Amino acid sequence: MPKKETSVFFCSNCGYESPRWVGQCPACHEWNTMTEVRADKNKKVSVREVSEARPMALSEISVSEEKRMTTHMSELDRVLGGGIVQGSLVLIGGDPGIGKSTLLLQVMRNLSQDKVDVLYVSGEESLRQIQMRAQRMGEFTDSLKVLSETDLSLIEQVIKTTKPTVVVIDSIQTMYSEEASGIAGSIAQVRYATGTLMQLAKKENITIFVVGHVTKEGTVAGPRILEHMVDTVLYFEGDRHASYRVLRAVKNRFGSTDEIGVFEMRSTGLDEVKNPSEFLLEGRAVGSSGSVISCSIEGSRPILLEIQALTTHSNFGMPRRTAVGMDYNRVNLLMAVIEKRMGLMMGDQDAYINIAGGMRINEPAIDLGIVLALVSSYKNRPLPDSLIVFGEVGLSGEVRAVSMARQRINEALKMGIKTVILPYANLKGLDEIPEGVELIGVKGIKEAVDKIV
Numbered sequence: 001m002p003k004k005e006t007s008v009f010f011c012s013n014c015g016y017e018s019p020r021w022v023g024q025c026p027a028c029h030e031w032n033t034m035t036e037v038r039a040d041k042n043k044k045v046s047v048r049e050v051s052e053a054r055p056m057a058l059s060e061i062s063v064s065e066e067k068r069m070t071t072h073m074s075e076l077d078r079v080l081g082g083g084i085v086q087g088s089l090v091l092i093g094g095d096p097g098i099g100k101s102t103l104l105l106q107v108m109r110n111l112s113q114d115k116v117d118v119l120y121v122s123g124e125e126s127l128r129q130i131q132m133r134a135q136r137m138g139e140f141t142d143s144l145k146v147l148s149e150t151d152l153s154l155i156e157q158v159i160k161t162t163k164p165t166v167v168v169i170d171s172i173q174t175m176y177s178e179e180a181s182g183i184a185g186s187i188a189q190v191r192y193a194t195g196t197l198m199q200l201a202k203k204e205n206i207t208i209f210v211v212g213h214v215t216k217e218g219t220v221a222g223p224r225i226l227e228h229m230v231d232t233v234l235y236f237e238g239d240r241h242a243s244y245r246v247l248r249a250v251k252n253r254f255g256s257t258d259e260i261g262v263f264e265m266r267s268t269g270l271d272e273v274k275n276p277s278e279f280l281l282e283g284r285a286v287g288s289s290g291s292v293i294s295c296s297i298e299g300s301r302p303i304l305l306e307i308q309a310l311t312t313h314s315n316f317g318m319p320r321r322t323a324v325g326m327d328y329n330r331v332n333l334l335m336a337v338i339e340k341r342m343g344l345m346m347g348d349q350d351a352y353i354n355i356a357g358g359m360r361i362n363e364p365a366i367d368l369g370i371v372l373a374l375v376s377s378y379k380n381r382p383l384p385d386s387l388i389v390f391g392e393v394g395l396s397g398e399v400r401a402v403s404m405a406r407q408r409i410n411e412a413l414k415m416g417i418k419t420v421i422l423p424y425a426n427l428k429g430l431d432e433i434p435e436g437v438e439l440i441g442v443k444g445i446k447e448a449v450d451k452i453v
Contacts, residue, residue, distance in 0.1 A: 009034040010187050037181055037188045069166075069207075072110040075262060075272045076103070078299075079234060079247050081255015084166065087205040088254065089198050091172075091227065093212045094236030099245055099265055100211050101125075103236065104168050105134060106269050107209075111166055112143035119164040123150040123174030137269045150184065152177040152193050159200060169197065171211040172226075194229050227251060238265075239358050244279065245270065246359070259299030277304035277415055280357040286385050290377030293388045293417065294369030295408040296361045302404065302411040304388065306356040307366060309373035311349045319348060325355030326370070327362060334370050334393060341397030342446055344378060365402040367393035368421070371445050372453065381453050388412045389421040389448070397445045401425035413437055421448055 009018045012035050016027035024031050068083030077083050080090075094100045101122075108118045122130055127148050134140055145162065149155055152175045159167060169175065172193055176184040180192035194210070201208045210230065227233050233251040238244055247261035262273040273279045281304055285291060290309040295302050314320065323331045331353050339346045353370060355361055368391035376383050390408055391399040402408075405426040412420055419438045427441030442448040 007036050009036055010191075011035075012187060035187050037186070069111065069114075069116065071107045072114075073107065073261075073272060074274075076107065076247065078259050078301075079249050079252075079255075079261045080232065081252055081259075084207050085231070085254045086165075086207055087201055088207050088231040089194075089201045089229070090207070090209045090232040090234065091212050091230040092209060092234045092236060093214050095214055098236050098238060099263070099270055100236050101170055102133070102137075102265075102269055103247075103263070104170065104209055104211065105130075106137055108144055108166070108168060109134075109137060109140055112141045115141075115143055116166060117162070117164040118144050118166045118168070119159065119162060120144065120146045120168045120170070121155055122146070122148050122170045124171060136267065150174050150176050152196060153179070156196060156200060159206065160204065163204065164206065166207045166209070168209045169211065171213060172197075173213055190226060194226050198229055237360070242358055244273065244357065256299055259301070276301075277411060280305050280359065281415065284356070287382050289380050289382045290373050292369050292373045292376065292383050293412075294366045295388055295390045295411060296359075296363045296366055297404050297407070302407045303359075304411060304415055304417075305359055305361065305366075307369045307373045308354045308356055309370070309377045310352045311346070311374060311377045314348050314350045320350045322352045324353065325358065325360050326353065326366070330364075330367070331370065333395075334367060335374065337393060337395060337397055337445065338371060338374060341444070342375075342449065344375065346374070346378070349378065364392040365390045365408075367391065368399055368423075368442075368445070368448060372421075372448060375449050375453050379453060383452055384419060386417050387419045387421065387452065388417045391421075391423040391426075391442070391448075393445055399423045399442050399444055399448065401429070406430060409434060409437065409439070421452070 009021050011025040011028060011030065012033045016025050018034065021034050021036065025033050067086045069086070070083045071077055092100050092104065105120065108120055111118050120130070125148065127146055130146050147158060172190060173185040175193040176189060177192055180188045182188040197208050197210065200206065231253045232249065235248050235250060237246045237248060243264050245263040245265060247263065249257045249259060251257060262276045262279065263270040264273055281293065284306050292307050293304055294307050295304050321328065321332060331351070335346045335351060338344050351374065369389045371393055372383060372389055390402060392402055394400055401423045405422060409420055413434060413436065418436065419440065421440045421442060424441035424443045427439055433439055440451060442451070
């Protein structure tokens with residue numbers, strides 16, 4: 001008797017399952033995201049012993065601090081929360097050619113030098129191609145084994161036989177199993193492959209790194225449920241034509257999601273950037289209007305960055321506004337505050353705002369820096385070179401307090417900056433003023449502009 005097949009539909013955005021096609025997903029309310037997947041009704045489901053599924057009381061479960069392995073890359077360890085947790089499933093996403101495979105191959109090299117058994121599985125490159133890429137990074141030990149394969153069942157058997165400590169799957173979209181319908185990279189295949197690897201990681205206590213390609217929207221290709229299944233989700237960001245790379249955690253069951261790691265791409269691989277502030281301020285123009293240094297907090301790390309602004313009179317009825325590295329709507333809001341509270345006519349000005357170095361910052365503490373950069377460009381008056389500003393700006397033009405003011409000031413001192421403009425509320429909260437720095441507390445944007453512009 002032939003097998004009876006039926007169709008189910010999955011939302012590619014959130015993973016919602018429906019027996020029929022609908023235009024709008026009932027769960028995430030996205031349009032045209034339902035994808036058809038063939039389901040085999042006659043497929044047998046294995047039944048495990050009842051003893052394997054016995055529920056346990058919390059008092060019966062032994063609790064011990066998770067074991068972590070260092071990658072010998074402090075930037076990566078920072079993002080992971082202190083190192084690799086054994087038995088975890090980590091997803092790394094990023095644009096093609098950004099350096100995901102290079103980063104993981106360097107990590108595997110460091111682990112193999114510590115006599116850790118690691119397995120690198122590539123579904124995109126041959127063994128010869130992996131060897132050619134590895135030769136640029138230095139010497140590898142025999143603790144690293146490589147496998148070029150896309151058959152998931154065969155990869156699972158190899159992992160159970162060799163029992164490595166760490167495994168890399170590059171990439172999840174190339175894995176294929178006959179147990180799931182569809183072609184490699186389809187929703188059903190990605191879901192099944194991720195579920196299989198997750199069970200393998202937990203049962204065998206193996207750490208598995210999974211590489212995932214991203215869509216044009218910047219999210220990992222495949223069902224969104226993929227990110228919910230793994231323990232940690234990391235995104236490798238940056239411009240392919242620039243040398244820097246930023247590693248950011250968007251989910252981490254074993255640490256903070258606020259930390260970032262900064263790397264520089266070189267011919268020999270990725271190098272860690274120990275001082276991102278110096279890296280981002282390198283090549284800054286001196287004595288130019290519309291340029292100011294501000295400070296953002298990424299996790300526990302203060303990072304100095306240059307905010308650039310350019311305003312010109314618009315020749316059209318609708319001024320053009322462009323924001324790179326920050327929220328476009330936030331820039332429009334701050335320009336409206338400047339016009340309303342300071343009387344500067346910004347409504348007929350084209351405005352271009354940029355965070356030098358390609359960083360993406362969403363912290364409101366850079367508001368005051370954006371305001372001063374815009375006013376400096378509008379009046380064509382350069383700001384002092386040895387100056388840093390930070391503070392959140394409200395709709396009334398007031399400058400509100402921000403967190404970790406002392407850490408921001410200390411970072412400015414390390415970079416040789418002597419003048420700091422900060423919210424007056426933060427100035428009152430400082431126990432003692434560091435030596436060699438002038439702190440100027442301001443309550444509003446007009447006061448800040450009058451002091452330096």
